[in-house]
Amino acid sequence: MIVRDLIASLLDYDMDAKVEIRVDSKEDSFDTTEFEMEEISFSFSKYVTLKIKPDSHVVVDEASYEDLKQEKIESEELAERMSSFVEELEQKVNEMELN
Numbered sequence: 001m002i003v004r005d006l007i008a009s010l011l012d013y014d015m016d017a018k019v020e021i022r023v024d025s026k027e028d029s030f031d032t033t034e035f036e037m038e039e040i041s042f043s044f045s046k047y048v049t050l051k052i053k054p055d056s057h058v059v060v061d062e063a064s065y066e067d068l069k070q071e072k073i074e075s076e077e078l079a080e081r082m083s084s085f086v087e088e089l090e091q092k093v094n095e096m097e098l099n
Contacts, residue, residue, distance in 0.1 A: 060068070
């Protein structure tokens with residue numbers, strides 16, 4: 001969308017109305033009024049970007065969430081196995097030092 005189209009569509013609204021931006025995802029929807037406008041210029045083209053900072057929200061789809069959850073479980077299991085292995089090695093070292 002170009003800025004002219006955005007402005008033209010906004011002119012139909014009450015100028016004292018508050019702006020609300022809704023971000024919809026498969027997992028959660030939330031409203032935010034915290035956003036920044038940023039203008040970037042490249043030669044003859046200018047771009048306006050709305051940066052939305054949804055604090056305290058993580059937008060992840062269900063499949064990605066399940067993948068992350070499984071990776072966490074696998075990492076915890078690996079850490080537990082490695083910890084047991086280190087303990088075994090420490091015991092062997094202690095036994096060797098005593099002999």
